Amino acid sequence: xxxxxxxxxxxxxxTAFLLPIIGKINKELIRIVPGLLFAFLVYNSIALFSKVSxxxxxxxxxxxxxxxxxGINLVYSSFTGxxxxxxxxxxxxxxAYSYKFKKLEFxxxxxYFVLLMLVTAGSxxxxxxxxxxxxxxxxxxxxxxxxxxxAFYRGRNGAEASFKYLLVGGFASLSILLGxxxxxxxxxxxxxxxxxxxxxxxxxxxxxxxxTLLFLGFAIEAEMFPLNGWAxxxxxxxxxxxxAVFAGMTxxxxxxxxxxxIYTIFDFSGxxxxxxxxxxxxxxVSEGIALRQENLKRMLAYSSLGQMGLxxxxxxxxxxxxxxxxxxxLFNHAVIKSLLFLSSSFLVYNSKDKLIKDAYGMGKKLxxxxxxxxxxxxxxxxxxxxSGFWGKLYLLMASADANLLGLIALILAVSVIEIxxxxxxxxxxxxxxSKTEIEVHKPRWNASLAMIILAAAIIVVGxxxxxxxxxxxxxxxxxxxxxxxxxxxxxNLASN
Amino acid sequence: xxxxxMQQILKISFYGASLALILIGLYGVLTKKNLIKILLSMAIxxxxxxxxxxxxxxxxxxxxxxxSTAVLDENNQLLETVTMVDPIPQALVLTAIVxxxxxxxxxxxxxxxxxxxxxxxxxxxxxxxxx
Numbered sequence: 001x002x003x004x005x006x007x008x009x010x011x012x013x014x015t016a017f018l019l020p021i022i023g024k025i026n027k028e029l030i031r032i033v034p035g036l037l038f039a040f041l042v043y044n045s046i047a048l049f050s051k052v053s054x055x056x057x058x059x060x061x062x063x064x065x066x067x068x069x070x071g072i073n074l075v076y077s078s079f080t081g082x083x084x085x086x087x088x089x090x091x092x093x094x095x096a097y098s099y100k101f102k103k104l105e106f107x108x109x110x111x112y113f114v115l116l117m118l119v120t121a122g123s124x125x126x127x128x129x130x131x132x133x134x135x136x137x138x139x140x141x142x143x144x145x146x147x148x149x150x151a152f153y154r155g156r157n158g159a160e161a162s163f164k165y166l167l168v169g170g171f172a173s174l175s176i177l178l179g180x181x182x183x184x185x186x187x188x189x190x191x192x193x194x195x196x197x198x199x200x201x202x203x204x205x206x207x208x209x210x211x212t213l214l215f216l217g218f219a220i221e222a223e224m225f226p227l228n229g230w231a232x233x234x235x236x237x238x239x240x241x242x243x244a245v246f247a248g249m250t251x252x253x254x255x256x257x258x259x260x261x262i263y264t265i266f267d268f269s270g271x272x273x274x275x276x277x278x279x280x281x282x283x284x285v286s287e288g289i290a291l292r293q294e295n296l297k298r299m300l301a302y303s304s305l306g307q308m309g310l311x312x313x314x315x316x317x318x319x320x321x322x323x324x325x326x327x328x329x330l331f332n333h334a335v336i337k338s339l340l341f342l343s344s345s346f347l348v349y350n351s352k353d354k355l356i357k358d359a360y361g362m363g364k365k366l367x368x369x370x371x372x373x374x375x376x377x378x379x380x381x382x383x384x385x386x387s388g389f390w391g392k393l394y395l396l397m398a399s400a401d402a403n404l405l406g407l408i409a410l411i412l413a414v415s416v417i418e419i420x421x422x423x424x425x426x427x428x429x430x431x432x433x434s435k436t437e438i439e440v441h442k443p444r445w446n447a448s449l450a451m452i453i454l455a456a457a458i459i460v461v462g463x464x465x466x467x468x469x470x471x472x473x474x475x476x477x478x479x480x481x482x483x484x485x486x487x488x489x490x491x492n493l494a495s496n
Numbered sequence: 497x498x499x500x501x502m503q504q505i506l507k508i509s510f511y512g513a514s515l516a517l518i519l520i521g522l523y524g525v526l527t528k529k530n531l532i533k534i535l536l537s538m539a540i541x542x543x544x545x546x547x548x549x550x551x552x553x554x555x556x557x558x559x560x561x562x563x564s565t566a567v568l569d570e571n572n573q574l575l576e577t578v579t580m581v582d583p584i585p586q587a588l589v590l591t592a593i594v595x596x597x598x599x600x601x602x603x604x605x606x607x608x609x610x611x612x613x614x615x616x617x618x619x620x621x622x623x624x625x626x627x
Contacts, residue, residue: 133588140595147602151609159609160622166603167525170538173599174518177545177592184585185552 003047005061005076005128008084009138011037012121016114023110030106031099034113038095038120041088049081053474058488060130068489069191073130075489078474082327083252084124086334090248091120097342097450098241112152112239118145119245126253130489132183132265133190135257136176139221142250143169149242150234161233168220168230176217182210193489196265196482211266215274218261221254223308225282235301236354240345243297244338247304252334255308259315264482272318279312280410287417296348296356299421300340303380306414307333313411314395317402323476325394331461331468332391336379339454342447343373347429349441356425361434369443370429372451377422379458382415387461503556510551517544531610531617535603542596546589553585561586 015037023030052059058077062068076084094116122141129135147169151162180190186202187195199207220227235243262271283306290302311333314326344359346369351358363370379386382393392415399407443451461468478485486493521541528534561583568574607617614622 133591137591137595140599144595144598144602147606151606154609159606159613163531163603163606163610166599166606167534167538170542170599170603171525173595174538174541174545178518178548181545181549181552181585184549190584190588 003044003051005048005059005074006063007044008041008088008124008128009074009121011040012117016117016121019114019117020110023106027106030110030113034117035092035095035099037117038088038092041120041124042085042092045081045085045088048076049085049471052076052078052081053471056474058478058485060489068130069189069194072134073191073489074128075130075485076128077478077485077488078471079476079478080127080256082471082475083127083256083330086331087120087123087127087249087252090244090334090338091116093338093450093453094241094244094342097244097447098239099446100444108152111148115145115149116245119149119249123249123253127256130192131190132180132192132195135192136173136180139176139253139257140173142253143173143221146234146246146250149245150238152239152242153237156237157233158237161230161237165230165234168227172217172220174217175213175220179210179213179217182206182213191489192260192265193486194493196267197486197490197493199265199267207266207268211261211268211271214261215258215271218254218258219278221250222258222312223251223254223282223305224258224278224312225285225305225309228282228286228305228308231305232298232301235304235341236295236297241342243300243341243345247307247337247341248334251304251308252330255311255315255330258312259479262315263479264485272316274316275312276316279309279314279316280407281309282306282312283309283414284410287414291417291421293421294356295354296344296359296425297341297354299356299425300337300344303340303418303421304333304337306418307337307380310391310395310411313407314398317398317404319398319402320476320480321394321401322398323479324472325391325398327472327475328387328391328394328465331472332379332388332458335454335457335461336376336386336388339372339451339458340376340380342451342454343369343376346441346443346447347373350439356428357432357435358438359425360428360432362440363430365440366442368448369451372455373429374426375455375458377426379462381418381422385459385462387458387465389462390465506556507551510554511548514544514548514551517541517547520544529619531607531619532604534619535600535607538603539596539600542592546592546596549585549589549592553582555579555581 015033019030019033022033048059058075061074063072063074098112119142122138122145125138126135126142129138147162147166150165151158183195184190186206187198189195223231235246238246262275286302286305286309290299290306293299293302307329311326311329314322314329346366347359347362348354375386379388382388382391392411396408396411518541521537521544524537524540525534528537558579558581561580610622611617616622
């Protein structure tokens with residue numbers, strides 16, 4: 001079978017637009033075809049990723065035969081491939097979870113699966129592309145398909161959250177595009193490797209302005225404080241599995257764009273410190289607000305923002321250990337947060353306000369879901385033997401190596417806050433009696449299977465971190481080696 | 497000398513006009529209360545940005561891209577060429593316009609939904625979520 005990075009983008013887009021026609025043939029096909037597509041993307045990831053890991057050279061695809069810097073290229077390296085693999089596996093699991101979603105309503109499930117495929121294609125496109133304007137287009141695909149997903153339920157305040165997201169997202173795209181225009185006006189190129197090779201030819205003041213504009217735009221997508229006011233509303237108003245999509249895919253696309261910009265495109269050394277400081281602020285503020293939330297989904301959303309803060313801290317330290325820690329946290333955030341969003345949406349399935357106290361007493365009514373939520377909660381605060389432990393451990397080691405002792409104290413203190421609010425929920429689920437009578441909705445086998453796979457991944461990586469450790473080291477090496485990125489994309493540059 | 501001055505003035509006026517449009521749009525987004533006016537302000541800022549991009553690719557006295565004629569003598573030797581403007585910004589702006597249209601359309605659909613739900617399009621009266 002063929003495996004090619006271009007299929008990540010081409011196939012989901014094609015299928016998404018064909019799905020309404022496919023639905024005319026047989027109504028059941030609109031559920032089955034997306035699953036086949038996501039299964040193929042997972043196969044594609046495994047085939048490509050094993051090839052890249054074996055050869056240690058990235059796969060560069062030149063679209064339409066135009067070599068970079070003129071044409072658009074896709075770069076599938078150990079770093080981008082790792083994130084693309086996480087996203088495609090997550091897409092398959094979200095599909096499995098929502099297979100029976102809106103069983104009776106054909107139109108709604110059609111919209112849902114079309115948008116799910118567009119979000120997947122956009123997020124993977126942001127990660128694989130080697131062209132700055134192309135990255136902007138993919139970010140817009142992600143944003144444009146996220147707005148309707150947030151407003152999916154008519155009954156909730158989805159339209160309000162979605163409009164808020166649209167305004168902030170519109171500002172982000174304006175800012176990113178202005179930054180791209182400035183770079184193009186100075187260098188006459190849009191290819192990331194080409195920009196990186198010629199960035200020192202840019203006048204310093206214009207470089208600073210375009211850096212600031214791009215940073216602002218990508219930071220909005222990466223949910224950095226104080227630009228993340230939209231995020232908790234979108235997480236809490238969207239359908240349950242879409243929370244997992246936002247945490248695992250769109251936020252990853254945003255943080256990837258930020259990292260690629262800081263590590264590869266620009267040569268400001270101070271940018272890492274900005275990322276570190278903003279990460280610390282994001283972490284502290286988000287976890288502090290999460291402590292006060294009454295609404296379960298809002299609490300998870302703020303906790304997710306806190307994890308994004310940890311991610312920014314890890315990538316802001318800019319050492320090899322720190323980048324490995326960052327990759328681990330990225331993996332953990334995608335897997336654990338998805339498990340939490342998926343399981344929590346059953347804990348408060350029929351409750352109108354999704355309050356934490358509506359989940360009280362669910363430990364007896366939904367034993368499996370409650371255990372899975374508990375595993376997620378224990379993992380995200382960083383208890384061994386779950387995978388969250390290794391992410392935090394490596395982050396602490398990296399900050400110790402970089403002599404940032406205050407940071408260690410801060411991360412540990414914030415972990416205590418996390419423990420407080422997560423254990424409050426777990427305690428309520430198991431040991432408190434529910435005061436209101438809310439009808440329980442039992443997960444079907446497909447949803448349970450998706451959640452069990454996520455939980456199994458958390459435990460397996462927690463006990464044997466070595467199974468992904470080598471890939472993480474490769475990914476960190478690839479990210480930190482800017483010169484080899486440029487020489488792989490533009491082999492002729494050195495000879496000119 | 498005068499032609500050079502003219503070119504400078506033209507360039508500054510291109511950039512100034514597009515930047516003014518962007519600022520007008522941002523002002524509108526920040527101050528207007530009407531949801532539709534907010535969306536339109538965003539569209540204005542986007543078109544300002546698109547104009548700026550096209551202006552950056554503009555070369556004095558250039559023709560439309562791709563469609564440029566070369567003047568040849570009887571031996572097919574090149575006598576003179578006609579400059580054309582940079583085609584890449586125009587291609588990119590085309591993409592950006594389509595994206596802007598998509599965002600505006602989705603935004604207007606959301607406004608319809610909000611109006612049906614709240615019976616108003618004043619942003620101050622729609623505050624079920626914490627703003």
